[in-house]
Amino acid sequence: MSNFPENFNFAGLSCGLKLSGKKDLGAILCKKRALTFAVFTQNSIAAAPVKISKERLKKNKYIRAILVNSGNANAATGIDGYNDAIEISKRFSELIGVSEDEVLLASTGIIGVRLDKEKIISKIPELVNNLKYNNHKDFIESIMTTDRFEKEYFETISSEEGDEIHIRAYAKGCGMICPNLATMLVFITTNINADEKILEEVFINCVNKSFNAISVDSDTSTNDSVFFMTDMLYPKNKIINRKDKLIIDFESALNRCCIKLANDMVRDGEGSTKVLEVKATGFASEEDAKKVASNIAKSTLVKCAFFGSDPNWGRIICAAGNTNLISEDSVSIKIFDTEVYNKKPINFDKTSLSKKISNSERVIIEIHNNVGNKDFTFYGCDLTFDYVKLNSEYST
Amino acid sequence: MSNFPENFNFAGLSCGLKLSGKKDLGAILCKKRALTFAVFTQNSIAAAPVKISKERLKKNKYIRAILVNSGNANAATGIDGYNDAIEISKRFSELIGVSEDEVLLASTGIIGVRLDKEKIISKIPELVNNLKYNNHKDFIESIMTTDRFEKEYFETISSEEGDEIHIRAYAKGCGMICPNLATMLVFITTNINADEKILEEVFINCVNKSFNAISVDSDTSTNDSVFFMTDMLYPKNKIINRKDKLIIDFESALNRCCIKLANDMVRDGEGSTKVLEVKATGFASEEDAKKVASNIAKSTLVKCAFFGSDPNWGRIICAAGNTNLISEDSVSIKIFDTEVYNKKPINFDKTSLSKKISNSERVIIEIHNNVGNKDFTFYGCDLTFDYVKLNSEYST
CATH class of the missing domain: 3.10.20.340 (ArgJ beta chain, C-terminal domain)
Incomplete structure (x- = not known):
C-alpha cells in the first residue's frame, strides 16, 4: 500500500454498457491538482473523449481526474456523441467538486454507436463514492475489453535523501487496434516533482520507445490514449537539472514501466502465441x-x-x-x-x-x-x- | 491464332528446378527487335535477374528475348547469383543469335538459395528449339508457382484504316508477395507502332492503375517485374500525336488488360475468398x-x-x-x-x-x-x- 503515490484514488463498477454485466465505468481522482501529459491517437477519426481531453490539456495541464468507460468508444458519433461526453463529464466534475477543465475522458468499445449516457450518469454518484486508494482492482476491470489478462506496473525508486518516488500504472490493450473492440489506454500515476519541460521530455521519450514501438496489426485506434499524472510530492526541491541522478533513475523506471505494459499488450495481441x-x-x-x-x-x-x-x-x-x-x-x-x-x-x-x-x-x-x-x-x-x-x- | 502479335514466339519446359517436375523454364523471343519497357520491384533487395534487366534496359530499349525461370528467385544470392544469371543469359543469347544486351531475365521462387545453373544451361538448346508462336501454354505453365489458375489476356483493336493491333499478355502472381514463393511477373506483347515517349507514358499509366493498385499482404517481392514489348508493326505511320484515336483506344485496351491480370492476381491471393x-x-x-x-x-x-x-x-x-x-x-x-x-x-x-x-x-x-x-x-x-x-x- 505504501508503495503507491498517496494522492491517487481509483474506482470501477458496472453501469450496464457491457451486455455481459462486467465492469465498464472507472475513474481516477487525485486529491490535489496533478501535472498531466497525454499522447493520443494520430487517427483523424478521433473519438469524442479524445477530442475533449486534447482541448482541455491545451488550456490547462493541472488535472484532478480521469473518467473512463469501456463497452462504447463514443467514436464516429458526431456532434451528438461529443455533447454526450460533455454532459457526462459535467455531472462527474460537479460530484467530485472540481471544474470541468480539470477532468479528462477516455473510452473504449464499439464505434459508431451512440453512448447510453443515462446509464453512465445514473452510476456516477456510486462511482465517486467508491473512489479509494485501494480500489485499483475495480478500476482495472472497468477498462478491460478483450484483454486476456490485467496489465499493471509498480515500481519505487529512492532519492539519495530517502524520498520514495512511486510509479503506479494500469493499461488495457490488445489487437492494436481493433476499432470496434480494442484500444490502447494507459494511465500512469506518480509523485515525482520535476520541471514541467523535463518531465514532458521524459514521458515522450518513454512513449516513443514503447507504445509507439509496438504493433499487433498495424492499425491505430480512434481512442488510443496514454496519460501521465504526477502530484509532484517528492523531492521537496523540484528537480530542475535534466542530468539530476534522480530524474535519470526515474526515466529508467518509467521506461521499464512503459516497455513492460507495451509488451503485455503485444503478448495479449489477438490470437498471438509469440x-x-x-x-x-x-x-x-x-x-x-x-x-x-x-x-x-x-x-x-x-x-x-x-x-x-x-x-x-x-x-x-x-x-x-x-x-x-x-x-x-x-x-x-x-x-x-x-x-x-x-x-x-x-x-x-x-x-x-x-x-x-x-x-x-x-x-x-x-x-x-x-x-x-x-x-x-x-x-x-x-x-x-x-x-x-x-x-x-x-x-x- | 491470327489474333496475336505475329512476331512473338513462346516456349516452356521442365529443367528440374521444381522438385515436382513441373515446367520451370520459359522464354519469349521476338523475331525482330522490340521496343521494351519494364517496371521492377522497389525493394532494395532486388534479385539478380532484376538488376541485370534494369542495367540492360538503361543502355538499350530494343530487346529480342526474355528468359524466365520459376522454382528459384536468384535473390539475396550476392555476386555469385549475379554471375550465374549472366552466364545463363550468355548461353541463351548465343543460341538465339542475339547480343547479350538484347536479352532480359526474370525469376521467381525460393530466395537466398543458389540457382542450379547447370540444370538451366543444359536445357536451353531444347527450349530455344521449342520457341513457337503457339507454345504459350508451355510458357505460362513454366512461370507459375502457387498460382491456382492461369492468368492471360488477349484483345484486338482496329484502326480506322483496318490495321489490327493485338495485345497478348501472360502473368503469374498471388500472395503479393511471398518472397520465397510468389512474385508478380507480367509479360505484355503487342504490335503497336507509336512514339516511344507516348508508349512509355501509356504503359506507366496502366501499371499505376493496376499492378501498383493491388495488395494481398502489403509486401513487395524481390523479383516483381512487368514487361511490355512491341514489334511496332502497325500502323505503318508511327503514331506521334498523344491524342490520336488509336492510341487512346490502345490505352483503354491496355488498361483493361492490366486491370484484368491484376485482379486475377488478387483473386488468386493466397487463401482469399473475396x-x-x-x-x-x-x-x-x-x-x-x-x-x-x-x-x-x-x-x-x-x-x-x-x-x-x-x-x-x-x-x-x-x-x-x-x-x-x-x-x-x-x-x-x-x-x-x-x-x-x-x-x-x-x-x-x-x-x-x-x-x-x-x-x-x-x-x-x-x-x-x-x-x-x-x-x-x-x-x-x-x-x-x-x-x-x-x-x-x-x-x-
Whole structure:
C-alpha cells in the first residue's frame, strides 16, 4: 500500500454498457491538482473523449481526474456523441467538486454507436463514492475489453535523501487496434516533482520507445490514449537539472514501466502465441532503424512464418528491403543467437532453430546494417488462425 | 491464332528446378527487335535477374528475348547469383543469335538459395528449339508457382484504316508477395507502332492503375517485374500525336488488360475468398485517393471483417482515418449500393447486407470525401484461415 503515490484514488463498477454485466465505468481522482501529459491517437477519426481531453490539456495541464468507460468508444458519433461526453463529464466534475477543465475522458468499445449516457450518469454518484486508494482492482476491470489478462506496473525508486518516488500504472490493450473492440489506454500515476519541460521530455521519450514501438496489426485506434499524472510530492526541491541522478533513475523506471505494459499488450495481441522483438542495429539514424524494425515486425509474411516456427530469413530481409534502407551486401541477420545471413546466406541448423522458436514465447530477431551506431527495437507478434477467427467472427 | 502479335514466339519446359517436375523454364523471343519497357520491384533487395534487366534496359530499349525461370528467385544470392544469371543469359543469347544486351531475365521462387545453373544451361538448346508462336501454354505453365489458375489476356483493336493491333499478355502472381514463393511477373506483347515517349507514358499509366493498385499482404517481392514489348508493326505511320484515336483506344485496351491480370492476381491471393474493390472518390488529388483506398484495402481488420461477411464500416472509417486525409464530418461510405455512413452512422439492414457480402466473390466499397473530384480504385482481398495456413506451414 505504501508503495503507491498517496494522492491517487481509483474506482470501477458496472453501469450496464457491457451486455455481459462486467465492469465498464472507472475513474481516477487525485486529491490535489496533478501535472498531466497525454499522447493520443494520430487517427483523424478521433473519438469524442479524445477530442475533449486534447482541448482541455491545451488550456490547462493541472488535472484532478480521469473518467473512463469501456463497452462504447463514443467514436464516429458526431456532434451528438461529443455533447454526450460533455454532459457526462459535467455531472462527474460537479460530484467530485472540481471544474470541468480539470477532468479528462477516455473510452473504449464499439464505434459508431451512440453512448447510453443515462446509464453512465445514473452510476456516477456510486462511482465517486467508491473512489479509494485501494480500489485499483475495480478500476482495472472497468477498462478491460478483450484483454486476456490485467496489465499493471509498480515500481519505487529512492532519492539519495530517502524520498520514495512511486510509479503506479494500469493499461488495457490488445489487437492494436481493433476499432470496434480494442484500444490502447494507459494511465500512469506518480509523485515525482520535476520541471514541467523535463518531465514532458521524459514521458515522450518513454512513449516513443514503447507504445509507439509496438504493433499487433498495424492499425491505430480512434481512442488510443496514454496519460501521465504526477502530484509532484517528492523531492521537496523540484528537480530542475535534466542530468539530476534522480530524474535519470526515474526515466529508467518509467521506461521499464512503459516497455513492460507495451509488451503485455503485444503478448495479449489477438490470437498471438509469440512476441517478436525486432532489433535494428547499426543504422545511420534511430528513425531509419525504427522503419526497418517496424517493417519486419509488421510484415504479415514474417508474422505467419514465426507462427509456423519457420526461421525464414528471406521474408525478414525482404520486409527490410521494402524500406530501401538496407542492401543485401551490408546486412547481417540473427534469430536468437544464430546468425542466418551475413552479407550472404549462412548455413545453419534449421531444424534446431525452428525447434527453439517453437518452444519460445518471445523470438529475438536482430538485423544489423553496418552503416552507423543507431538502434531501435520494435515489438510485434505472430499472425495466427485465432487472429483471423477473432476478427472475422466479431460484430455481426 | 491470327489474333496475336505475329512476331512473338513462346516456349516452356521442365529443367528440374521444381522438385515436382513441373515446367520451370520459359522464354519469349521476338523475331525482330522490340521496343521494351519494364517496371521492377522497389525493394532494395532486388534479385539478380532484376538488376541485370534494369542495367540492360538503361543502355538499350530494343530487346529480342526474355528468359524466365520459376522454382528459384536468384535473390539475396550476392555476386555469385549475379554471375550465374549472366552466364545463363550468355548461353541463351548465343543460341538465339542475339547480343547479350538484347536479352532480359526474370525469376521467381525460393530466395537466398543458389540457382542450379547447370540444370538451366543444359536445357536451353531444347527450349530455344521449342520457341513457337503457339507454345504459350508451355510458357505460362513454366512461370507459375502457387498460382491456382492461369492468368492471360488477349484483345484486338482496329484502326480506322483496318490495321489490327493485338495485345497478348501472360502473368503469374498471388500472395503479393511471398518472397520465397510468389512474385508478380507480367509479360505484355503487342504490335503497336507509336512514339516511344507516348508508349512509355501509356504503359506507366496502366501499371499505376493496376499492378501498383493491388495488395494481398502489403509486401513487395524481390523479383516483381512487368514487361511490355512491341514489334511496332502497325500502323505503318508511327503514331506521334498523344491524342490520336488509336492510341487512346490502345490505352483503354491496355488498361483493361492490366486491370484484368491484376485482379486475377488478387483473386488468386493466397487463401482469399473475396476481392475487395475499394473506390476512393471526391478527393483533392489522385494521390490522396490512392492513400485512402489502399489503407482500407490493406487493413488486416477490414480484410478479416469481409472474410466474416461483416459490413463493418467502423473498421473502414478507422483505416481511412489513419491517413489523416478524411474527417468523420465529410465522408460517406457505401458497401455495394448500401450507404452505411454519411457524415454520421446510417441505419441499414445489416443482415441483408451481410448476406449479400457472403454471396459475393467481389465486394465493392466506396468512400466519398466531398473535397474534390479525384478518384482512385485499389484492389485487395480478404484475410482468411487459409492465408495463415499457407504462409505458416511453408518452407520448414
